[in-house]
Amino acid sequence: MRSIKGIVFDVDGCLARGKHVIPGVPETLADLRARGIRCAFMTNENMSTRAQVVDKLTRQLGVNRYALYVMDYGAPVGFRLASKNPDQVTALIVQNGNAYNEGLEQFWDPIKAYWGTGKSSEREAIRWLTSLAATKWQYTNGVKDASLVSPDTWTMDQALLDRPGNSEIQLDLFYDYRTNVELYPAWQAFLRERQPKTLILWGQNDVFFTPEGGDAYLRDLPDAELIRLDTGHFAVEDCLDEIAGAIRRFHEERVAPPMIAR
Numbered sequence: 369m370r371s372i373k374g375i376v377f378d379v380d381g382c383l384a385r386g387k388h389v390i391p392g393v394p395e396t397l398a399d400l401r402a403r404g405i406r407c408a409f410m411t412n413e414n415m416s417t418r419a420q421v422v423d424k425l426t427r428q429l430g431v432n433r434y435a436l437y438v439m440d441y442g443a444p445v446g447f448r449l450a451s452k453n454p455d456q457v458t459a460l461i462v463q464n465g466n467a468y469n470e471g472l473e474q475f476w477d478p479i480k481a482y483w484g485t486g487k488s489s490e491r492e493a494i495r496w497l498t499s500l501a502a503t504k505w506q507y508t509n510g511v512k513d514a515s516l517v518s519p520d521t522w523t524m525d526q527a528l529l530d531r532p533g534n535s536e537i538q539l540d541l542f543y544d545y546r547t548n549v550e551l552y553p554a555w556q557a558f559l560r561e562r563q564p565k566t567l568i569l570w571g572q573n574d575v576f577f578t579p580e581g582g583d584a585y586l587r588d589l590p591d592a593e594l595i596r597l598d599t600g601h602f603a604v605e606d607c608l609d610e611i612a613g614a615i616r617r618f619h620e621e622r623v624a625p626p627m628i629a630r
Contacts, residue, residue, distance in 0.1 A: 375400065375407055415441070415544055419448035432456055435623065438465035440576075440601070441541070444548040447555040454558060459623045460566040461615060462585065464577050464601055467555045471581015483546040491539055498535040500526045510573025510600025517605045559588040566592035567618040569611055571603040593618065 435458045438446035443465025450457045482490035496502055504522040508514045566589050570582030595614055597607050604611055
């Protein structure tokens with residue numbers, strides 16, 4: 369230990385499980401500090417960090433006006449960005465990206481149980497969501513014709529999920545998602561007060577973020593356009609042409625500045 373000047377700890381799983389400190393950790397850290405060993409900490413359990421990275425990137429690139437395409441985990445990142453920089457948002461395209469409690473139905477029950485306790489038993493109960501079967505199911509569930517979804521999607525995703533330690537990161541992110549729900553009222557206030565031009569594209573067979581989540585946007589954005597798609601969560605896999613056409617039309621009709629005749 370004499371040659372060690374500092375140690376970087378991964379908080380998630382090493383120092384804490386969920387919101388509970390692992391027994392013996394405080395004593396160990398106190399002992400290390402008493403020996404003059406500096407301790408630093410890192411965590412995977414934070415969607416705010418992802419928003420901060422994107423915000424920093426836009427500033428470095430000099431991008432000060434942008435439309436946001438928010439989907440799945442990208443929605444919490446995008447809405448954090450919009451809440452921080454509301455004047456920079458020109459438009460929103462929402463594709464199965466949730467911001468309302470109405471969209472969190474039965475699928476989320478075991479995850480909510482994990483939010484409530486932070487215990488390993490609830491964590492292990494949702495570990496199946498990192499399996500190949502679950503990844504394929506996420507892509508094909510609710511799709512009318514599964515042959516339209518390339519096997520490359522779930523195969524490549526699973527190759528990344530199977531990297532050492534990655535399943536723990538995914539479980540950490542499931543636990544961290546509770547912080548998004550806490551921010552839903554603030555995001556809804558942004559929508560209600562700013563009234564950004566918005567196109568909503570929602571797979572109606574999505575079990576992760578149900579159709580009620582898409583419909584709820586109209587409560588705060590009565591002028592938004594909602595297109596209900598007969599598909600599941602990853603709607604672009606089998607409805608790409610319809611989605612691309614809707615985005616192009618939305619941009620031309622509601623976002624792009626009018627052409628000046630010469």
